[in-house]
Amino acid sequence: MTDSLFTPLTLRGTELPNRVMVSPMCQYSAEDGLASDWHLVHLGSRAVGGAGVVMTEATAVSPRGRISPGDLGIWSDEHADALAPVADFVRSQGSVPAIQLAHAGRKASKRPPWEGSTPIPEDEGGWEVIAPSDDPYPYEEGDAPETRSMTAEDIDAVIDQFRSAAERALEAGFEIAEVHAAHGYLLHEFxxxxxxxxDDEYGGSFENRTRLVREVTEAVRDVWPEEKPVFVRISATDWLPDRESWDVEQSARLAPLLAEAGADLVDVSSGGTHPDQQIPHAGPGYQVPYAERVKEATDIAVGAVGGITEPEHADAIVRNGRADLAVGGREHLRNPYFALEAAHELGEDVEWPVQYHRGTFD
Ligand SMILES: Cc1cc2nc3c(=O)[nH]c(=O)nc-3n(C[C@H](O)[C@H](O)[C@H](O)COP(=O)(O)O)c2cc1C
Known part of the structure; x- marks a missing residue:
């Protein structure tokens, strides 16, 4: 039988009740990295809405790894304590609680989108940012914060921060840890x-450029229990064909190495490295061919994201074996009950929260 959007998926010892995942989405609403009522209600609603996996936004492994001062963080036990009610509630609704662990690299120290996403200078509360090399992100507006090329010690520290973040995430009750290696943030920058x-062992050749993401994935896998899955989100391409850049064939080469490092799913996104990126048409399912290419290259599961807004489209992606998870971002902002409505539209028998029975369609 062909798997559909509502066929459960077992990864290691963890069963995802369906193939709908709420994509990580920054809310820029934390104070000092601490989760608040906003995060509980926002993520909780999407679990009520029936998504199989509810993933937190990019959650910084260190204060310097935040995109903005409002990002979630998990660099102390206090941060894990603040996230625990979110993970608990998501689980109580039958969804699998997942956390995206992140470091923003040279795209750190920015204002939130509603204040222009412009860089924050250090004298206005911004911070020094670190990256593989010292060329700053080419902001169109505002001076980039000082960008420092990472030393060997910085690299070791980042690996340790991801490991400790995963340990805390586990304590907080999350069942999936996703390593954020996409969208032009630190691991993608490598x-x-x-x-x-x-020109050291972390730069130059494919092997060297992929070393850090492999080491971070291994570090997370090291502390993440055997029966729980680790995901890695990648940008399949930089969309910069006019220069030497990261592309889908390198992503296909990377996928089996991530599997070897302990990943169970590659979450396939794209772009974010440079404002010159040329995306031909960011229409429905525009990144699905990349997920498909990565899936051909590896035995582990693959998630597709980007413009998946229609239940039938999401279902077809899974049924046709193009990806194992249909990951949605903005559609879930418009409609937290996407999964329940999709089940109705696709004629699947899915249990609604008892409190909402009178709202069912039948
Ligand atoms: C408000 C917002 C915040 C986002 N934050 C993150 C994030 O924290 N981590 C990440 O990997 N992607 C982030 N993204 C990208 C989404 O996860 C998703 O990949 C993208 O929106 C494309 O999917 P969609 O067309 O279904 O929205 C964000 C997108 C939006 C709209």
């Missing part, structure tokens, strides 16, 4: 020759 000009 992968891409556009941002990585190092």
């Amino acid at each position: 992968l891409s020759p556009v941002t990585n000009h190092r």
Whole structure:
């Protein structure tokens, strides 16, 4: 039988009740990295809405790893304590609580989108940012914060921060840890020759550029229980064909190495390295072909994201074996009950929360 959007998926010892995942989405609403009522209600609603996996936004492994001062963080036990009610509530609704662990690299120290996403100078509360090399992100507006090329000690520290973050995430009750290696943030910056000009063992060759993401994945897998899955989100391409850059064939080469490092699913996104990126048409399912290519290259599961807004489209992606998870971002902002409505539309028998029975369609 073909798997559908509502066929459970077992990864290691963890069963996802369906193939709908709420994509990580920054809310820029934390104070000092601490989760608040907003995060509980926001993520909790999407679990009530029936998504199989509810993933937190990019959650910084260190204060310096935040995109903005409002990002969630998990660099102390206090942060884990603040996230625990979120993980508990998501689980209580039958969804699998997941956390995206992140470091923003040279795209750190920015204002939230509603204040323009412009860089925050250090004298206005911003912070020094670190990256594989010292060329700053080419902001169109505002001076980039000082960008320091990472030393060997910085690299070791980042690996340790991801490991400790995973330990805390586990304590907080999350069942899936996702390593954020996409969208031009730190780990992607190491992968891409556009941002990585190092001449040590972390730069140059494919093997060297992929070393840090492999080591971080291994570190997370090291502390993450055997029966729980680890995901890695990648940008399949920089969308910069006019220069030496990261592309889908390198992503296909990376996927089996991530599997070897302990990953159970590659979550396939794209872009974010440089504002010159040329995305031909960011229409429905525009990144699905990349998920499909990565899936051909590896035995582990793959998630597709980007413009998946229609239940039938999401279902077809899974049924046709193009990806194992249909990951949605903005559609879930518009409609937290996407999964329940999708089940109705697709004629699947899915249990609604008892409190909402009178709202069912039948
Ligand atoms: C408000 C917002 C915040 C986002 N924050 C993150 C994030 O924290 N981590 C991440 O990997 N992607 C982030 N993204 C990208 C989404 O996860 C998703 O990949 C993207 O929106 C494309 O999917 P969609 O077309 O279904 O929205 C964000 C997107 C939005 C709209």
